[in-house]
Amino acid sequence: MLPWPLKLWRNVVDARLLDILVCPLCKGPLEYDKKAQELTCRPDRLAYPIRDGIPIMWADQARKVEPTL
């Protein structure tokens, strides 16, 4: 029996990450894509990957996002 559901814990961690993470280029808020495990900056059209729960906040690691979102 787990004292604290792992899923809920992950959600708390995710929410806290989103509070502190902004786009390194425009300092704007990021959108969390749970399915793709990416943090997306809409103005810059960049998606920062999350690897093993750690967001990779480097512009040269980011993926270009299609403008038709």
Ligand SMILES: [Zn+2]
């Ligand atoms: Zn940005």
